Amino acid sequence: MLTSAIEKVVNLISPYECMICGKQDCVVCDECWTRNANTRVSSCFWCNSLSEKGKTCKMCATKTSLSGATVPYRFNGLVKECIYELKYYSNREMARFLASQVAESIDSTQFDFISFVPTTGRNQRRRGYNQAKLLAKEISIMSGLHFVTALARVQHVDQIGLNRNERLSAIRDNFVAIDGFSGKRVLLVDDVITTGATLNECAKTLKQSGVKSVWSIAVAKK
Numbered sequence: 001m002l003t004s005a006i007e008k009v010v011n012l013i014s015p016y017e018c019m020i021c022g023k024q025d026c027v028v029c030d031e032c033w034t035r036n037a038n039t040r041v042s043s044c045f046w047c048n049s050l051s052e053k054g055k056t057c058k059m060c061a062t063k064t065s066l067s068g069a070t071v072p073y074r075f076n077g078l079v080k081e082c083i084y085e086l087k088y089y090s091n092r093e094m095a096r097f098l099a100s101q102v103a104e105s106i107d108s109t110q111f112d113f114i115s116f117v118p119t120t121g122r123n124q125r126r127r128g129y130n131q132a133k134l135l136a137k138e139i140s141i142m143s144g145l146h147f148v149t150a151l152a153r154v155q156h157v158d159q160i161g162l163n164r165n166e167r168l169s170a171i172r173d174n175f176v177a178i179d180g181f182s183g184k185r186v187l188l189v190d191d192v193i194t195t196g197a198t199l200n201e202c203a204k205t206l207k208q209s210g211v212k213s214v215w216s217i218a219v220a221k222k
């Protein structure tokens with residue numbers, strides 16, 4: 001109640017306007033989004049070869065734990081600006097907007113729960129929020145999928161002085177699965193996919209804890 005009252009006041013003081021044309025009451029208007037957001041073709045998140053709906057290709061399916069990733073946009077131009085806005089200003093309206101742009105790409109009947117990739121400890125501690133979590137909550141509202149916290153990040157490992165292999169095992173130890181989702185199909189939200197290594201680690205951790213399958217949805221891929 002209090003939050004929504006504060007939100008209303010904030011909206012009165014600073015109404016949203018389209019980042020490009022200045023149209024009122026939206027963070028980006030439909031016309032500007034359609035004209036400026038670069039879509040991408042569906043591909044395997046791991047090797048980038050073309051694949052229907054972002055399903056992990058046969059070659060990579062033996063090497064990764066993620067069944068596939070739905071990533072409708074390329075990380076450049078307007079999309080990049082919007083994600084920046086979400087990352088550094090915790091803009092709930094932007095989270096809602098980006099969620100609405102990607103939510104329609106998924107079939108919610110294919111999943112039991114929606115969750116999110118925990119952010120790297122140090123950055124999140126400084127900012128105090130997680131943009132993937134913000135997106136996941138909004139997609140949950142739009143899709144009707146039940147929102148859960150399925151993963152936690154264990155204490156940050158100082159990687160200075162470690163060799164490559166030690167560093168890889170440090171990354172592997174970074175996530176821990178939260179019990180209660182055994183046999184379930186999890187949709188894991190992230191904002192941007194870079195190499196896919198983090199998602200792969202998250203999926204592996206979840207599968208090891210008994211989760212049946214993990215699919216990801218992200219706004220953009222680098």
Ligand SMILES: [Zn+2]
Pocket residue numbers: 018019020021022023028029030031032033
């Ligand atoms: Zn506009």
Ligand SMILES: [Zn+2]
Pocket residue numbers: 044045046047048049056057058059060061
């Ligand atoms: Zn592949």
